[in-house]
Amino acid sequence: MAAEGKAIDALSQFALTPVLGKVGASVGFTQSNAHMLIAVGLVTALMMWGTARRAVVPGRLQALAEAAYEFVHEMATGQIGEEGKRFFPFLFSLFMFILFGNLLGMLPYAFTFTSHIAVTFTLAAIVFVLITAVGLAIHGWHWFSYFKPEGLNPALAVLVVPIEIISYLSRPISLSVRLFANMVAGHVMLKVFASFVVMLGTAGVLGVLGAAAPLAINVALVGFEFLVAFLQAYVFAILTSIYLHDAVHLH
Template identity: 75%
Template sequence: MAAEGKAIDALHQFQLAPVLGGFGEQFLFSQSTLFMAAAVVCITALMLVGMARGAVVPGRLQSLAETSYEFVHELVVGQVGEEGKKFFPFVFCLFMFVLFGNLLGLIPYAFTFTSHIAVTFALAALVFVLVTIVGLVIHGTHFFSYFFPEGAPKLLAPLIIPIEIISYLSRPVSLSVRLFANMVAGHVMLIVFATFVVMIGSAGFIGYFGAVLPLAINVVLVGFELLVAFLQAYVFAILTSIYLHDAVHLH
């Protein structure tokens, strides 16, 4: 992929670096964690400033805050049922955190912390641990019957149980890799086409016209990435709700 002696360095954007000078170096505070903090600030600002007036007829910001609340609330209650209400704050935090991580990452020069498998896996592991604990607390040892569906022929137990256990254990992997891979792919594509624009554009007068195509593709990609940012946050939240449903109701 070398052109004019330069390579498209699509992965450098994911490189972690300490920020805020000495503080960052001492406490290993990278731009990734900075954007996590920024996401928390944005979410908190949206929810607190938006609801500051608590008006009966909401304004724009309050409408947004209420819509996010009701969207996630309906999602959780719809999937888990009334028992799911106590998990609503957790799923809400997950949804908003992932959504703001994805959206903030689309701002030029920003860092997308959801493009780090360590982050997405940590979140998925959190979900996995929570779901398992919830299952054990509610059902005790009966929870393990989850791995052998009722009514299945006993003969198939040696086959079904390992499959169910593997599928259960692979949940955090699929949950984290899905988000990570989507964000990485999107940002790699954005930077590849952005580099094309610069490369072709530097080829002189004709290059200006040639560069229009990758630029147009990037415009479309940004729109697509906005969709992906929302969709992946939604998927993360709804899968968490589905896992919680399984833990609460055992199938």
């Protein structure tokens, strides 16, 4: 599967295939959807089991659940302020869903659903609708002053307001492309170097020796990908909370 013939096939890992037999095929239920359900199930299980015992001295699972909770809680209140508590459930689900999606993708044979722009853009679109709705709900018509910095020369406003609007509209795009591109790039690199290992490994004694180099790179890459998995989930969540701060406080 790694290297068909001599060509490196790095992109077929992102192909969607229906699962669950006939039923899955007829409703378009792919392995991507299955992994989303697994991610949601794992997050739910972690929080349910982690908080079930409510021990004063937390066990491993409870410590993990509490660490995740407090990490996002601190992000929400630190970035947005006191109002951040209202958005904590949203931020927490978003962060954990993306994090578990990224981490699930690191397992062998698993699928990374965050490597599809359709998924990341849907998440970013939800964020975009939320920040716009929150801004409008809190500030009403005054929210539109967000696009016009105060004390601005009216002549310049003709230029600045469209730029600000374009900048605002580019948020969901940059948010989704960042996550998607990072995951795709990482998994393509893993696949390419893994293919090198296989191709060199089948090319005689000298090849086997040569295969050690890409193998070493791949080991390092796996570690790096775990870092990226956490980092991108964090970046997505913290940018969302920065946008929410802007929506709540306008400036």
